Amino acid sequence: MSLRRAFRSPTGDGVPAPKAAPPFDPELSVVLADLGKESQDPLTPDNLAARQQQDAAARPRPTVEELRADGRFDVTELRVPGPPDGPEVTLVSARPSGLVGPLPLLYYMHGGAMVMGNAWSVLPRILREWAQPLDMAVISVEYRLAPGAQYPEPLEDCYAGLVWAAAHAAELDIDPDRIIIGGKSAGGGLSAALALLARDRGGPEPLGQLLLCPMLDDRGSTFSGRQMSGLGPWDLTSNATAWQALLGDRYGAEDLPPYAAPSRAVDLSQLPPAYIDVGSAEMFRDEGVAYAGAIWQAGGQAELHVWPGAYHGFDSVAPKAALSQDARNARARWLQRLLADRRT
Structure with missing residues (x-):
């Protein structure tokens, strides 16, 4: 069945119609306006293939040599065993040059709504903002894309890579007890799902989960989803397109497992500490806030940030904005605290 023929918009049944929406932060608003209206055109089944081609052509995909940044980082591409009956998984392993391990590891899953993105393009920023100042190693996962x-x-690609990395910690010169899983948007959702899957399969046991504007809920039924529809770079139509590309005939199923959409989870106990951040002016706001609340209710640890006036992916769209700098600093402080706690 083709995605176009099967596409169903979220109904939002039972969700009151919003009367207003939070305003965008002024700095962020200017940057978004400068990108033009095309940057806010929704993803649909009709334009999905074209958007994927555009993304692959336009998104920077640095070479290993470029990622090494004149010797500042050691970077290696690894091809490791994938899931049963699946292909090998490519991992891009990087660390600041000259550091003697074992180093803590950030195991990272890129964004792109499950339909776009790659493991290489996210690394320059991660290496600059986290790996170098925090003396961390990074592995970025090249998982298969929908549809x-x-x-x-x-998800199984991501799990296979995590299992391999933990089992080969000595070879990678990383500390298997200090592996943090993380990602942004689709990667944030995969990180949350990976934490659930690792818990239920008996390991590996991450030290923490870094969930940045995570894509958690396939149902499209939150108030913020309706409130921000048609506003900002990601809305209900785009979200429904991406979820249906990922789930196919299982889209909207009542018995969808939590590993597919973590907001479906009824048991969030025994999970690693979570860092969750969203914008007040993005559709993922309410599902991120609800996920943090459910972790607290299960007796777990979660640090939640709701950045005022921020739209989806604001810090990537407007990296120089004051709010973006505050968000990056807060994430770095959480990582520092988490790693310091494990040392003591």
Whole structure:
């Protein structure tokens, strides 16, 4: 069945119609306006293939040599065993040059709504903002994309890579007890799902989960989803397109497992500490806040930030804005505290 024929918009049944929306932060608003209206055109089944091609052509994909940044980082591409009956998984392993380990590891999953993005393009910023100042190693995962691959294939790619990295910690010169999983948007959702899957399969046990504007809920039923529809760079139509690309015939199913959409989880106990951040002016706001609340209710640890006037992916769109700098600093402080706690 084609995605176009099967596409169903979220109904929002039972969700009151919003009367107003939070305003965008002034700095962020200017940057978004400068990008033009095309930057806010929704993703649809009709334009999905074209948008994927555009993204692949336009998104920077630095070479290993470029990632090494004149010797500041050691970078290696690894091809490791994938999930049962699946292909090998490519991991891009990087660390500041000259550091003697074992180093803590950030195991990272890129964004792109499960349909776009790659493991290489996110690394320059991660290496600059986290790996170098915090003396961390990083592994970025090249998971399969929807709709060519559907649930559970992308998640199983991520799990296979995590299992391999933990088992080969000595070879990688990393500390298997200080592995933090993380990602942004789709990668944030994969990180949350990976934490659930690792818990239920008996490991590996991450030290923490870094969930940045995470894509958690396939149902499209939150108030913020309706409130921000048509506003900002990501809305209900785009979200429904991406979820249906990932889930196929299982889109909207009542019995969808939490590993497919973590907001479906009824048991959030025994999870690693979470850092969750969202914008007050993005559709993922309410599902992120609810996920943090559910972790607290289960007796777990979560640090929640709701950045005022921020739209989805604001710190990537407007990296020089004051709010973006505050968000990056808060994430770095959480990582520092988490790693310091494990040392003591």
